[in-house]
Amino acid sequence: MTYKILVVDDEPDLEPLVLQRMRRQIRRGxxxxxxxxxxxxxxxQLQADPGIDMVVSDINxxxxxxxxLLEQIPNVSPDIRAIIVSAYGxxxxxxxxxxRGAFDFVTKPVDFDDLQFTIDRTLEHIEQWREALSTRDKLVALQNELDVASKMQQSILPTAFPTGPSYKTFGTMQPARNVGGDFFDVIRxxxxxxxxxxxxxxxxxxxAALFMMSSRTLLKGSAIGMVEGPGAVLTxxxxxxxxxxxxxxxVTMLYxxxxxxTGVLTYASGGHDPPLVVHADGTSELQPLTGGIALGVLGGFEFSQESFELQPGDTVCFYTDGVTEATNEQxxxxGIEGVQDLFASAPPVDAEQAGMAMMDxxxxxTGEAPQFDDIPCLTLRRD
Incomplete structure (x- = not known):
């Protein structure tokens, strides 16, 4: 890379001297x-040529x-660095x-070896500064993207949950900093x-947020338009x-x-974790997997389904690997055993309490360990 250096001095003999003493660096580009x-x-010149990287300037x-001049340079470009040439002492x-912002200085009479060393050190700083700015800009762009993804994710999560005389539902999610594509939905x-x-x-x-929105839209449309059951919906x-x-x-999905x-819950899994049923006394068991694959991998796959009956006082919990793979500082x-141990010691009393207990x-x-994945859960309790 060639760096353009503006030398500012009223001595007419300085220009040919600089070109002669710095000829090797000039020839090397x-x-x-x-x-x-x-x-x-x-x-x-600074205003006319934005390609100038550095200024080497006399004072008098x-x-x-x-x-x-030093005071004025930031008004043209705050990224230009300046070396001042000053009388000795x-x-x-x-x-x-x-x-006033000079990065370094050299003294008169100018030692050109020292000047070259000072220029190279200043250029190294400029490279580091530009790299830092680039990293900052990338981080800002990434944060903006994550903000957009987070808003997209939050916009499709339900805020009201269906209830009936004999059941209640509830859902919640703790999003990760690196927004993923987890979601849940409750459909009448x-x-x-x-x-x-x-x-x-x-x-x-x-x-992921765009794919999530597409998946959710297709799911809702298929669910409302079909009567065959969850297996047909996932297919x-x-x-x-x-x-x-x-x-x-x-996308892995459980529907x-x-x-x-009747109290019967019928479900199908597309490569997703099985539902956990928690009984009124705190005992619990995982329901069988249905052998499905993740959605979007292979078209034409036929998804099967399973059914079981919830008893009064039973709560069924749906979750993602954000729950089972939550990792502590060690x-x-x-694991799902952590959730089962929780309910064994404190059986859920309603759908919302069960969901919030899983979050807590x-x-x-995890304590102070970083959270790398969204942690959603969805619960239904038969009263």
Whole structure:
């Protein structure tokens, strides 16, 4: 990379001397020098040429001296660094120059070896500064993307949960800093049935949020339009997601339908964790997996389903691996056993309390360890 250096000095002999003494660096393409004879000319060049990286300036010059020039440089570009050339022992001007933003200084008579060393050190600082700015800009862009993804994620999560004379539902989520694509939904169906879904998209950020929104829309449309059951719904959603997909993303999903009239819950899993049923006495068991694959991986796959009856006082919990893979400061996973132990010692009394207890358990277990994944849970209790 070639760095353009503006030399500002009213001595006419300095220009050929600089070009002669710095000829090796010029031939190698590292330095390119331009010249001005006072501060006014220097400012004009800086304004006309945004490619100037550094200024090497004398202090005592006509029309505008070097100290005044130092004050004006940030108005043109705050990223330009300046080296001041000062008389030997002139500490007052050197101190003033440093206070006005000079990065370094050399003294007269100029030792060109020292000048080259000072220039190289300043250029190294410029490279580090630009890298830091680039990193900052990338972090700002990333944070903006994460903010957008977070808003997209929050916008599709339900805030009101269906209830009936004999059941209640509840959902909550603790999002990770690196926003993922987890979501849950509760869907009112015909004949007072309720659809419950929880899902985990394979990626993070805005792409995952977009895929999440697409998955949720397809799920809701399929769930409302079908009467065959959860297996058929996941089959339909999987086929739709697999068509013309170029993102390479997929989503694990569990979809269930609860019939309050019978207490029967029918569910199908697309590569997702099985439901956990917690009884009134705090005992619990995982329901069988249904053998499904993640949605969006392979079109044409037929998803099967299972059914079981919830007894009065039973609570069914849906969750993602954000719960089971929550990790404490020692690197130990909480696992589903951590949730089962929680309910064994304090059986849930309603759907909301069960969901919040799972969140609290996760936070207490992880402590100060960073959270790398969203932690959602969805609960339904038969009263």
């Amino acid at each position: 590292r330095y390119e020098f331009v010249f001005a004879h006072n501060g006014i000319e220097a400012l004009e 010059m006509p029309r505008m001296d070097g100290l005044t 002139d500490m007052e001007n050197i101190r003033t120059a440093m206070n 169906l015909e004949d007072d049935k309720v659809g419950l879904a929880i899902a985990d998209v394979s990626d993070k950020g805005v792409p 339909e959603v999987n086929n739709l997601l697999s068509e013309d997909d170029t993102t390479g993303m997929f 269930a339908v609860y019939d309050p009239a 690197g130990v996973l909480m 358990r996760g936070r207490a277990f």
